Amino acid sequence: MTPSTPRPSRVVKVVSETAPWLAVEEIGPLPEPGEGQVHVEMLLAAVHPANILQIRGQYGDQPALPYVPGFEGVGRVAACGPGVTRVQPGQMVLPLVQGTWADDMILSEKALMPVAEGTDPAQAALFKANPATALVMLTRMTSLEPGDAVIFNAANSSVGQNLIGICRALGLKSFAQVRSASAAEAIQGLNPDVLIIGDEIPAEATGAKLALDAIGGAATERLGGSLTEGGIVVTYGLLSGEAPRLAAKDVVFRGVTLRGFWLAQEFGRMAPADVRAIFAQLSDWLAKGVIGSRIAQILPLERAAELPDLHDAARDGKILLSTRHYC
Numbered sequence: 001m002t003p004s005t006p007r008p009s010r011v012v013k014v015v016s017e018t019a020p021w022l023a024v025e026e027i028g029p030l031p032e033p034g035e036g037q038v039h040v041e042m043l044l045a046a047v048h049p050a051n052i053l054q055i056r057g058q059y060g061d062q063p064a065l066p067y068v069p070g071f072e073g074v075g076r077v078a079a080c081g082p083g084v085t086r087v088q089p090g091q092m093v094l095p096l097v098q099g100t101w102a103d104d105m106i107l108s109e110k111a112l113m114p115v116a117e118g119t120d121p122a123q124a125a126l127f128k129a130n131p132a133t134a135l136v137m138l139t140r141m142t143s144l145e146p147g148d149a150v151i152f153n154a155a156n157s158s159v160g161q162n163l164i165g166i167c168r169a170l171g172l173k174s175f176a177q178v179r180s181a182s183a184a185e186a187i188q189g190l191n192p193d194v195l196i197i198g199d200e201i202p203a204e205a206t207g208a209k210l211a212l213d214a215i216g217g218a219a220t221e222r223l224g225g226s227l228t229e230g231g232i233v234v235t236y237g238l239l240s241g242e243a244p245r246l247a248a249k250d251v252v253f254r255g256v257t258l259r260g261f262w263l264a265q266e267f268g269r270m271a272p273a274d275v276r277a278i279f280a281q282l283s284d285w286l287a288k289g290v291i292g293s294r295i296a297q298i299l300p301l302e303r304a305a306e307l308p309d310l311h312d313a314a315r316d317g318k319i320l321l322s323t324r325h326y327c
């Protein structure tokens, strides 16, 4: 075992159902990791729209207050308890449990995914959710052949950027929709097959078999109207706060259907070997630069209380929280 980190350690906590919601608390001293446990010094933690929904009490899974938020992040193993065999000190790892907005985590070795050495920590902190969401939606919602087209909105989001890269890797055409010229400028270097700016879907971006909707409301309806007969719209985000809907004429006369997608549920239905294969593929693509996300800001953990407002403001890329172990 190696010595533990400087103490005390800090965590972000959701402490209230109303603004300002968040507080940064010092905890510690940290216990030594027990049997099968690992002390992870966190480096960076991802800030996702779902975190902000959860902080505001609007997410599908609401822990009781107070709780430490954060669905993903990256850290290094600082110390291993007795019986730990899968990871070793110094190794870069991703925690697979909630509570990543913290300087340190002590958790079971089973709740860790090792990351290839040399991986950019910022991309590693975003590796678990959004790239997998993009790949699983493209491969498991309907049957697509190389040359088929996929249309998606919020294309400048992290999921959207990963969708563009994975579409190309799978030989699929990407029709990528954004709502502003600045968002289009941010992702034009990713070279989607068609970059759509604004609400209207041009003729060259019609006829896709699959639409991926992160927005809901009229945005869902517009995607549905652009699809080929029998196409499927998958809603995976509710960025507008409106319920997804389709036009009656698309449902009745053109056989367009709508379904939802939640990665956690999808993984729950899959064999562990299939989930491992997905992450092996994504790891290879991350190393080759096929996937990845733009980073807007790395915010020190002590400023976490600013997050809901910062996240709502216009930004080009993801916000990450940095801990005292990140330099």
Ligand SMILES: NC(=O)c1ccc[n+]([C@@H]2O[C@H](COP(=O)([O-])OP(=O)(O)OC[C@H]3O[C@@H](n4cnc5c(N)ncnc54)[C@H](OP(=O)(O)O)[C@@H]3O)[C@@H](O)[C@H]2O)c1
Pocket: 048, 049, 050, 129, 130, 133, 154, 155, 156, 157, 158, 159, 160, 179, 180, 183, 214, 215, 236, 237, 238, 239, 240, 241, 261, 262, 263, 264, 314, 315, 317, 318
């Ligand atoms: N179902 C699942 O399993 C699953 C998994 C992962 C992610 N998601 C969802 O995927 C979506 C994208 O997540 P992310 O982490 O990739 O996002 P992100 O990188 O943080 O980017 C946020 C995106 O949302 C857009 N946006 C925000 N409010 C909007 C509105 N009212 N109307 C239209 N667009 C709006 C932004 O566009 P501007 O730049 O133009 O503001 C930007 O493209 C989120 O809804 C998230 O919850 C779902």
